[in-house]
Amino acid sequence: MGDFLNAYSIQHWLESCPQGYLEGTEDGHLAGEKEPELVLGDPLLREQAISLTVQLVAGERCALSASSGLINAAPDEPSKLFLATQTLDEARHVEIFTQRLYDLGVKKNELEDTIARYANPNLVKFAEILLEKVDKGDFVAGVVGQNIVLEGMAFSVFEMLYAAMENANPKFAHTLTGTIADERRHVGFGENRIGSLIEEFPEKKPEVEKMQKEMSYYMLATFADRFRDNALLEERRRTTELAVAAGQTEEPQAQWQGKNLAALEPDEMEALLSDTVLKEFKIRLERIGLEYQTPQTP
Numbered sequence: 363m364g365d366f367l368n369a370y371s372i373q374h375w376l377e378s379c380p381q382g383y384l385e386g387t388e389d390g391h392l393a394g395e396k397e398p399e400l401v402l403g404d405p406l407l408r409e410q411a412i413s414l415t416v417q418l419v420a421g422e423r424c425a426l427s428a429s430s431g432l433i434n435a436a437p438d439e440p441s442k443l444f445l446a447t448q449t450l451d452e453a454r455h456v457e458i459f460t461q462r463l464y465d466l467g468v469k470k471n472e473l474e475d476t477i478a479r480y481a482n483p484n485l486v487k488f489a490e491i492l493l494e495k496v497d498k499g500d501f502v503a504g505v506v507g508q509n510i511v512l513e514g515m516a517f518s519v520f521e522m523l524y525a526a527m528e529n530a531n532p533k534f535a536h537t538l539t540g541t542i543a544d545e546r547r548h549v550g551f552g553e554n555r556i557g558s559l560i561e562e563f564p565e566k567k568p569e570v571e572k573m574q575k576e577m578s579y580y581m582l583a584t585f586a587d588r589f590r591d592n593a594l595l596e597e598r599r600r601t602t603e604l605a606v607a608a609g610q611t612e613e614p615q616a617q618w619q620g621k622n623l624a625a626l627e628p629d630e631m632e633a634l635l636s637d638t639v640l641k642e643f644k645i646r647l648e649r650i651g652l653e654y655q656t657p658q659t660p
């Protein structure tokens with residue numbers, strides 16, 4: 363438990379995160395970085411950027427609610443302390459993505475209406491399944507749902523977004539860098555802490571596996587909706603085209619998982635993301651002694 367205590371202590375968090383990779387950032391990006399003029403000046407691109415960012419805010423609000431809710435359900439002190447650091451990480455994620463909505467021109471008094479209007483209903487269901495476990499004080503299911511399923515998904519989505527947006531929108535890409543580093547730590551905690559609890563309470567397995575299957579279904583349904591909507595690809599294509607024309611960047615190359623995202627059709631991109639996330643679920647669940655359940659196809 364010694365390494366576990368060190369790796370997930372507040373001291374470690376302070377040194378590696380606020381005094382480490384976040385040092386010098388402002389709302390998660392470098393000071394002075396702005397949204398591209400093209401996005402701000404084009405009503406369609408702006409709406410698409412808002413719609414994408416709302417999904418991030420919705421996901422992070424769920425993570426904030428879950429990580430804070432799990433503190434009192436945690437059976438040991440080190441887990442409580444780690445979850446306290448995670449709570450602050452998630453609050454920061456909510457804040458920086460909310461700030462992006464403001465940067466995109468959403469007025470403060472329109473925030474909740476904007477989120478309600480654009481939040482994907484399947485993502486809302488995904489969150490509800492997790493928060494139901496958290497509300498019951500079910501630590502094992504809550505940590506699997508949050509630190510393996512929700513954050514495994516977030517981790518891959520953020521990595522893909524980073525690869526797709528690195529050239530087109532450095533400000534947005536930079537907010538993702540710190541977030542990805544945070545999510546990596548959160549997923550690591552889930553794997554390290556929950557394996558021994560699954561061994562201790564094997565009777566929990568079927569219920570937790572059922573939750574994973576349901577959450578995975580709503581995740582795939584969210585991906586299907588988003589790629590059908592085609593928002594991200596359109597934003598990326600047009601911002602990159604403009605940057606190439608202005609001589610600011612080379613021809614688009616956005617490597618992720620061995621593929622050039624710039625060359626993929628929406629359905630190919632959806633398949634690549636879904637396969638990547640589900641494969642990672644499988645590996646992580648096996649490591650903690652759970653059997654991955656294949657979700658239905660939405």
Ligand SMILES: [Fe+2]
Pocket residue numbers: 422425451452455516545
């Ligand atoms: Fe987060």
Ligand SMILES: [Fe+2]
Pocket residue numbers: 425451452513544545548
């Ligand atoms: Fe997280």
